[in-house]
Amino acid sequence: MEPQEVDFAHTEGAAKRRREKAMGLARYVWDRGISGQELLDLTDGTLRKLARAAGSNPPSTMETWLTVVELLDQKTAWAQRHLDHPAATPAHRDEKIMWVTPPVQPWT
Template identity: 70%
Template sequence: MEPDEVDFAHTDAADRKRREKATELARFAWDRAISGAELLELPDDRLRKLARAAGANPPSTRETWTVVADLLDQKSAWAAANPDHPQASPAHADEKIMWVKRPIPPWT
């Protein structure tokens, strides 16, 4: 990249918009009890569906999803420190199975 070229993906405005979108996506994922690690393990097609379900345009890079995972980890730490707070429990934890599938144990 030439020294005079601007990397529009990493301007202050782009960082702010990425953070806003990540916050919106993190709220949706948190309400469904999805952890940061679980989120980062989801395939791209499921992440796109999750973003659409959250009412957001799917992020074009994994960079935003990494920010989402960090926000989820922060919220989990806060919830563990404040278990009696009404926002410390996901509102739609029963919907987690729609996004994160538990591995099926093999037949023995």
């Protein structure tokens, strides 16, 4: 009988740690008013810098970032249902421009 290879990246413990990291990243990203789509549009280099700014080692796979996007979508839906709640408004929205460049308006 051959020993089976273990995929350590997809164990129960790894999934738990990935979710914990994603939650921390999602909190940081949400507080800056960055949407899930805007997050997906960022370059790999910017994602690494964003993770470091959030106090986290950059995720090694896109899987964690996709979890962040899911969490952001959930938080956005919650915020739309609870407009009067203080947590429904990003606390550091003014920092968004540090990560997401607004589209350039064409000269007409």
